[in-house]
Amino acid sequence: MKQLRILRLLAVVTAVGAYVMLLMGAIVSKTESGQGCGNSWPFCHGQLIPESMPIATVIELSHRVVSGIDGFLILLLTVWSWIAFKDNVRIKTLGFMSLFFVVLQGGLGALTVVFEGDFTKKFALALHFGFSLISFASVVLLAVTLFEQQKAVGGESRPVGKGMKIATWGLAAWTYVIVYTGALVRHSDATMGCGFSFPGCGTTLFPDFTSIAGIHMLHRYGAYSLWLFSLLFLIAILKAYRDRRDYVRGGWLALGLITLQAVTGIVTVKTGGQLVAALVHTTIISIYFSVICYLCMQGGWPWKRKLERTEISSNPVTT
Known part of the structure; x- marks a missing residue:
């Protein structure tokens, strides 16, 4: 069906976006660009597009843009899959987990920017990556589940x-x-x-x-x-x-x-x-x-x- 094909395509694009978001977060950490936008969130140095764009600012701002776009895609995918498969518990659960953990990691990411300190740098940032990983896995499993729909279920296993x-x-x-x-x-x-x-x-x-x-x-x-x-x-x-x-x-x-x-x-x-x-x-x-x-x-x-x-x-x- 046409709608299912489009939904599957959206799931693939969203999963790729979740991976890019995960990777961008790793780049931010590895290059120590977490303060590239200062202590300002969601804006960068208090501006939508900052006037000064050193490499740390470019990396941090890119991470925020990618996270925002994929967060919207996850929201769209979750709502659409819930409507299309409203009685499928697995799809509803995976959709909820995808959305919940991307929001959670986004909120934690904002806290690590606004509040400084040793605890924030070491522990909170580790949690940030862990929640991103759960969101990524949930989106991937949701995509896999959508592709498995309408396949014949054999009884041999x-x-x-x-x-x-x-x-x-x-x-x-x-x-x-x-x-x-x-x-x-x-x-x-x-x-x-x-x-x-x-x-x-x-x-x-x-x-x-x-x-x-x-x-x-x-x-x-x-x-x-x-x-x-x-x-x-x-x-x-x-x-x-x-x-x-x-x-x-x-x-x-x-x-x-x-x-x-x-x-x-x-x-x-x-x-x-x-x-x-x-x-x-x-x-x-x-x-x-x-x-x-x-x-x-x-x-x-x-x-x-x-x-x-x-x-x-x-x-x-x-x-």
Whole structure:
């Protein structure tokens, strides 16, 4: 149907916009351009278009413009998808999450600009990135769900057991925790906390975790554990759920992505925290988190006994 095709196109454009918004936020942090517009929000230095445009101002203003445009697209996508699939709980939930977290991260971003201080720089900015990641994943999953509408639902795939559901949701939660430690590394200027050393921190394996080196190693050890958990997750899938092609593909993709994430992390350290390496690092973990969230969606809630498939209970109005 024509309306569904347009809605899907909007979802793709919005997902791309959410990724660009995520990337722009990383660029702002990496280049320390957060004060490029001073303490003024939503205007830049109190003006719609500031007279002076140094590079920090250009970067920060660009981030605000991209965030504003994609925020409007998310609002449009959410309202339209709610109207088109008013009885589809999954679509309504993903739409709500997309909109809620983009508003939340926008409000938190405004606070980090208006109010200065050590807490704002380190903790609030880490939260800002985490909320942006949830919004991005929600938009991606909403787009995927819209593309899955009107497809025949086969009965060949058996439900995922409670143990695997808990493992999937647990992996998603642990990934989110590690993402925050990575954001803390960035906002604490701890990227080179251990210099060019890898895999340890010089001759010290367990530095003081309140130091710059300790913050860096806290994230590094968390990343090591995430790779190990991804490997164990794939092994569990191959052992018990080979007939679930979505889980098998997702498990392999997750392990491949987290391996690439580790490689880009090493490259980031060895190149002295170069911007391109850091942006690739951010991109891969965003995709990885979205893949794990998709598997959570496919498996269902851990406390539900039966796998609930989202039926097409309401179709868009044809035009």
